[in-house]
Amino acid sequence: MLVELTVENYAVVEKVRVRFHRGLNLLTGETGSGKSIVVDALALLFGARAAAEMVRTGADRARIAGIFEIDPAKLPEGAEAEDGELILEREILANGKSRAFAGGRPVTAALLREIADSLGDIHGQHDQQQLFNPATQREMLDAFAVAGELASETRAAFERWHVASDELAELERTSQEKLRQADLWKFQVQEIEAVAPETGEDAELENERRVLRNVVRLEEAASAAYAALYEDPASAAAQLRSVVKRLEEIARIDESVRDVLATLEPAAIGVDEASHALRHYLGKLEADPRRLEEVEARLAALEKLKRKYGATLEDVIAFLADVRAQLAAVETSGERQESLRKEVRALSAAYESAAGSLSARRKEAAKKLAKRVEAELAALAMERSRVEIRVSPAEWSAAGTDAVEFLLSPNVGEEPKPLEKIASGGELSRVALALKTCTASVSHAAIPQTLVFDEIDAGVGGGAAEAVGRRLKKLAAASQVLCVTHLAQIAGFGDHHYFVEKHAERGRTVTTITELSPGARTREIGRMLSGERVTPEALRHAEQLMKLAAE
16 A cells, blocks of 8 residues: 655656555646656556656656555565565656665566555556456456465465476486486496495595605604603603602702692603603504505505596595485386376376366356446446456466456447557556456455556546446545546545646746645535636535535
8 A cells, every 4th residue: 555655856746745545545636737647656666667758857866755555475575564664766867767676775677566566556548567467367357256265276286286297207308318327327336336435545545655655764763763752871751750850859858849840740751651652653663565555556546536536535425325326216217207107197187176166166257257347337438348258278377277368349349359459548447447346345455455547537427427436435445546537526536635736936837736625625626517716506516526425
C-alpha cells in the first residue's frame, strides 16, 4: 500500500509530497493540470523507463520517492523492508541517465518491476504491467476458482517429477561415456592400489634418504658432539660435575649458594639426557646401500603417482577415492536407472492427476468468470463486449499443463483478441476494474495492494459512471485504489479526495496536489458539475452525489 509519494522537479511539479490512505483515493482537477503526473511518477517507481524530458526545465535531476507498506515475505531477493515499510526511489538526470534505490540500496529497474508485482498495478493508456502477463491472468483465474491448494499440490508434484527426471536424464546421458571410462578407471585404481601410498609417507622417506646418503658425515659430527658433551675429560658433563661439586662445598658453609646450585642441577640432567640420546643416535647410524635403493625406488613410484594423479599424496589418495566412487556408480548405474524410471513414472502419474484436477477447476471457473466479467462490463458502458477466457494445453510446468489467456471483443461481430491488442486505454481500465471486482472477494491480504486507474471514465457517463464509482468503492474495500477521474459521479464515491492544480508562480508553471476537506470536496465536485462558476444548484447536486455514494 502506498503511504507517501514525493515528487521533485518532475515535469511541471517543483516539489509535492502527498500522503495516501486505505480505501478509494481520487484525484481530480482541470484538464491539463497534471493529474496523470502522479500515475506517471508511480509508474517510474514500478520500473517504467525514464527519459530526460521528464526533468523539470532548469533542474539537473528529478526525484521520485514512495513509502510503501508491504509484507516483507512477498519481496523478491535483493529488496528488504524495514518495520514493514519499503522506500523506493528513482532519480532521473538531465542527461537521461537514471538511478533506482530500494531501501536505500542501489537496484536495477528490473528489480523494481519485480517488487512492483507485490505492490500493485497501474491500469491506464500505457501502463498495464500485470494485466497482459499470462502468469498474472492464470493467477487471477486460480484466485477466482479458489484453486490455491490444487495449484500448490501441482507445483510440489512437478518439482518432485522434475528432480527425478533430471537425474534420470543425466544418468542416461552419461552412462555410455562412463562405461567407456570404466576401463581407464580400473587401471588407475590398480596402479594406485599397487603402490598403496600413505599420507605423509613421501616426507618421511625424503628424510630417510638424506640420512642414508650422508651416514659418514653424520657419524663424524655426532661423535664429535658426543665427545664434547660427555666423553672427553674436559666435556661439558665433566665440567658441570666439577662445578656442582665445588658449589656443594660452598653451600655447606653458605646456604645462600643453594639457589645457584638448584639452577645448575636441571642443566646437568639435560646434558646427561642429551648425551644418552646422541649415543643412541650413533648406535642407529649405519650405511645400508640396499635400504637406500629401496627408499629411492619407493620415492620414484610415489613421484610417478603424483605426476599423474595429484600434486601431493593427499591428492592422489583423494583421486583414488573419487575413481572408486565413479566405478561403484557405474556398477550400480543400471539398477539406479531402472529404479528412477519407476519413480519417474509414478511421479508423472501423480503430477498428471494433480494438474488434471487443476485444469478441470480452471476450465469450469473460466466460463463463470467470463460471464461475471461480461456482466460487470455491461454495467460499465461496455454492454456489447464479449469475454473469453481460454484454457489450452501447454507444456508441463510448475503452474500445471494449461496456458491461460484472457480475450476480449469490445464490439459486436469482432473476434475476441488478447487484451494487449485492445487499443483503448479507457476500455482496458474498465476491463481491469471488472476483473479486479470479480476477484476481489477472494483477496484477504492484511496489507492491501495499490491499484491505480487512469482514464477509467473515458467514454463513460450517466448511470455507467455511477456503476464505475460503485465498483471502485467495492474494490477499495480489499485494495488501496488511486483513481484519476473527470466525472463527478465517480468523485462522489471517494474516501479521500485530492485536488490537482496548475498555476503560475515566479514566472514558472507549478503543479500542486492538495487533500481536500469535506467542504472543499463538495465545492470541487460542484465545479466538476457546473464548470468554473460553481452554482448553489451544483453544490446541492454534489451533496446528493456524496450522499448517494455513502448509501
